[in-house]
Amino acid sequence: xxxxxxxxxxxxxxxxxxxxxxxxxxxxxxxxxxxxxxxxxxxxxxxxxxxxxxxxxxxxxxxxxxxxxxxxxxxxxxxxxxxxxxxxxxxxxxxxxxxxxxxxxxxxxxxxxxxxxxxxxxxxxxxxxxxxxxxxxxxxxxxxxxxxxxxxxxxxxxxxxxxxxxxxxxxxxxxxxxxxxxxxxxxxxxxxxxxxxxxxxxxxxxxxxxxxxxxxxxxxxxxxxxxxxxxxxxxxxxxxxxxxxxxxxxxxxxxxxxxxxxxxxxxxxxxxxx
Ligand code: AMP
Numbered sequence: 001x002x003x004x005x006x007x008x009x010x011x012x013x014x015x016x017x018x019x020x021x022x023x024x025x026x027x028x029x030x031x032x033x034x035x036x037x038x039x040x041x042x043x044x045x046x047x048x049x050x051x052x053x054x055x056x057x058x059x060x061x062x063x064x065x066x067x068x069x070x071x072x073x074x075x076x077x078x079x080x081x082x083x084x085x086x087x088x089x090x091x092x093x094x095x096x097x098x099x100x101x102x103x104x105x106x107x108x109x110x111x112x113x114x115x116x117x118x119x120x121x122x123x124x125x126x127x128x129x130x131x132x133x134x135x136x137x138x139x140x141x142x143x144x145x146x147x148x149x150x151x152x153x154x155x156x157x158x159x160x161x162x163x164x165x166x167x168x169x170x171x172x173x174x175x176x177x178x179x180x181x182x183x184x185x186x187x188x189x190x191x192x193x194x195x196x197x198x199x200x201x202x203x204x205x206x207x208x209x210x211x212x213x214x215x216x217x218x219x220x221x222x223x224x225x226x227x228x229x230x231x232x233x234x235x236x237x238x239x240x241x242x243x244x245x246x247x248x249x250x251x252x253x254x255x256x257x258x259x260x261x262x263x264x265x266x267x268x269x270x271x272x273x274x
Contacts, residue, residue, distance in 0.1 A: 003097055004090035006129065007111045007120035013038050016045070020055075023047050023077055031239065032123060033188055038080045043110055043118045045081030050107075050170060051088030055080060056194070057165035061208065064158055066251045069203040087112050088122055089230035095269050098127055100235045102266045107259065124180040124258040125241070130265055132231040134272070140231050141224035142263040144245055144254035152173045152213035153182060157193070160185050160211060170241045171253050174215045180250035186241070190214075221246055224254060228264040231256055 012029040013036045014022055020022070026035045027049055035043035059072045088097040088109040097109055111120040150173045151160055160172050170187035193214055197206035222231045222243040231243055235258060245254030 001094060001130075002090065003030055003088050003092045003094060003111055003122055004096055004120070006126045007088075007090070007122045008126065009120045011036055011118070013111070013118070014077050014083075015039070015235065016076065018079070019073060020052075020075050020077065020080060021073040021195075021198050022134055023071075023080070024052065024073065024198060027052060028188060028192050031125075031188075032108070032121060034121060034123065035077070036118065036121065037077045038118075043085070043087070043112070043242060045078065045083045045270050046085040046110060047071060047077060047081050047149055048107065049191050050084070051080065052191050052194075053170070053187045054165045054208070056066065056190075057161050060158055060161070064204060064207050066204045069198075069207075073198060073203075083107050085110060090114070090119060093128065094130060097196055098262065098266050098269070101127070112246050124262045125160055125236075127262050127265060128232040128236055128258060130269075131229045131261070133200045134229070134265075134268060135228045136227035137271075138228045138264050138268055139224065139257050140222050140226050140243075140245065141254070143228055143260045144224065144256040146254050148173060148244075148252035150252055151185075151196070151211055152183065153215075153266075154210050157185075157190060157209050157211065157214060158207040159209070161190060164190075169216055169257070171255065171257060172211075173219070173244060173255070174211045175251075178249075181219055181244060181246060183212070183217045184240070184242075184244070185211055185215045189216065209259035219244055219246075222256060228256075228268075231264075232261050235261070 108123040174183040242257040
């Protein structure tokens with residue numbers, strides 16, 4: 001298998017002078033969580049959901065009024081993109097692309113053909129498909145994060161943005177007064193919610209909403225003794241990027257995301273090849 005067999009073709013793109021509110025709309029297209037920025041049709045940058053969360057956090061640090069949000073969404077894609085992203089090539093082996101993703105901590109690589117034209121994108125999600133063909137050797141317990149950061153249900157979207165931006169992650173389990181997990185909020189939920197409210201003209205009201213109003217109540221779980229292959233299969237089937245490990249009281253004892261699974265995959269493939 002080569003990268004061209006794994007990649008998503010025709011990825012979401014915008015020209016560099018597009019406004020950031022268009023990025024909010026595009027970044028959720030087909031669940032990819034990235035927009036590729038073009039200059040006259042050629043690859044020049046990339047913007048991820050994580051970048052947008054970080055921008056909202058920065059912009060809203062002192063206040064989060066309408067003017068603060070509008071100050072952000074009328075900037076251009078070029079001003080906020082990561083320029084000259086690392087790429088993969090259609091004819092590359094998936095393991096080589098995986099190595100770049102793990103070593104450089106990138107969640108996605110735009111894909112170019114041999115003529116240097118953009119033809120696709122490969123993300124952590126596509127890499128998870130590689131688990132189908134390898135032995136079940138590694139457990140969830142070994143690769144999950146054990147100190148799970150959670151937020152109380154009355155905390156606001158603004159609070160969630162700040163916790164995610166400071167923690168460098170994209171998922172936040174939501175708890176009730178006993179600490180039991182009752183929902184989860186992800187960076188892509190927040191960006192989708194912002195996009196909707198930007199269209200209605202009230203993005204500043206959205207960031208003040210309590211998490212219990214915006215969270216997803218369908219919390220998907222995995223057992224620590226399950227294999228990472230099983231976790232990957234569940235994420236693919238359920239179309240989510242994370243699974244929680246809960247203790248007997250329903251409190252968060254671990255979280256495993258597509259990022260952790262990509263690291264596990266890298267581990268296993270390098271071990272097997274040695
Ligand atoms: P993500 O960007 O959400 O894929 O996560 C990046 C890293 O942070 C992974 O190692 C996750 O296990 C970890 N992580 C994600 N969400 C949380 C959380 N709420 N608390 C602690 N660690 C987390």
